[in-house]
Amino acid sequence: MPEAYVFTRYGGPETEALAELDKPVPGPGEILAAVRAAGVNPVDWKIRSGYRRPGDTGERAFPAVLGSEVAGVVEAVGEGVEGFAAGDEVFGNTVAGGYAEYALLSAEVTAHKPAELSFRDAATLPVAAATAYDGVVQLGLPSGSTLLVTGAGGGVGAAALQIARSAGLRVVGVASAAKKDFVESLGAVHVPSGPDWADAARAAAPDGVDGVYDLVGGDVLTEAAGLLTDRSKLITAGAPAEVVAELGGARVERARTAAVLDAVARLVLDGGLDPHVTSTFPLERAGEALRTVEEGHARGKVVIEVAR
Missing domain, CATH: 3.90.180.10 (Medium-chain alcohol dehydrogenases, catalytic domain)
Structure with a gap:
């Protein structure tokens, strides 16, 4: 058997x-x-x-x-x-x-x-990369915008950084100090997680943050919301829908289609996603x-x- x-x-x-x-x-x-x-x-x-x-x-x-x-x-x-x-x-x-x-x-x-x-x-690809792809598409940020990703050292976060970069976005990744080299290897500005991460993020993005893709939830999500002027550009896969809704944002909307799988596979083959x-x-x-x-x-x- x-x-x-x-x-x-x-x-x-x-x-x-x-x-x-x-x-x-x-x-x-x-x-x-x-x-x-x-x-x-x-x-x-x-x-x-x-x-x-x-x-x-x-x-x-x-x-x-x-x-x-x-x-x-x-x-x-x-x-x-x-x-x-x-x-x-x-x-x-x-x-x-x-x-x-x-x-x-x-x-x-x-x-x-x-x-x-x-x-x-x-x-x-079907879980982490597809979740990352859905979130980046949902935010719909124009090329040249700055996206901040919390929990950037994990599977979804690493994919989100790369997919956003391939879409022409500037990316800032919040992750542990131990993952600094990894986050930077993905083309992102690394911000160490910890009590003062939000201040470090402001310093890393002096022109402001245009979107936030949260993968942590809790106090990190609340602090991340404070970095945005447009709360509609706050999405999370790390907190319940009602929690992020109170902050003016939304949960990541999963497409769950073969078309998304085709898209992330193409990104891998084109070199935009490792x-x-x-x-x-x-x-x-x-x-x-x-x-x-x-x-x-x-x-x-x-x-x-x-x-x-």
Whole structure:
């Protein structure tokens, strides 16, 4: 039977295990893919801990497979799926986990993988890069504007800095001092996080900040709002909608379409976006991969590769 890395109940790492599960069967609108690579994201361990994404309903069935994004090869398609056939190389968002030999993908959020794009890099795009892309598009800042990104050292933040740069924006990234070189390597002005970060941001952008992409929430979001004259240019993926609405901003509006996946893949191929995969693990070491992200040791993206 195919293997998958699962969690058996809500909780910590002690709930995780490598398990043998039946091969999934694609339902209407779904694609079954033989996984070649799966991206690892903070939302994975948060879901294991009991976090529910906005819009999540119902109870999760256990054991539940971890993971939200994969790249692989189509094995079969469900009813109503058009444009995909067995043997196609694809990448996209999973329906029910991706740390596995086989995964179900939603056809609406699955794209054909360009031949020049590796499975490893493609597997990092559906969550972090697509979220970053949606936010930059939502802000709609004209070329030459200054965008400030909080939490710039993480997966979404690093992608946002690069995507904004490719759109002609000047970028300022707030991240820990340890990530200074990384943030600057992405073409951004680094501002160290900490109690005085807002003052440092004002000094780094003496002409003002035109937009804020927040990935932290809390007091950082409130301080970031104070840097803007137009609060409609404040978006967050780090705080609830009602919290940012009180400050005059909004949550990042996720498009969740194949067109966005095509766009971020093109950015990678054109050199405007580097996924920065820094660590890879085999499926049998998926727990180590998730610990790397959960404990904050990852600099860049972590990927699980599935041998074939």
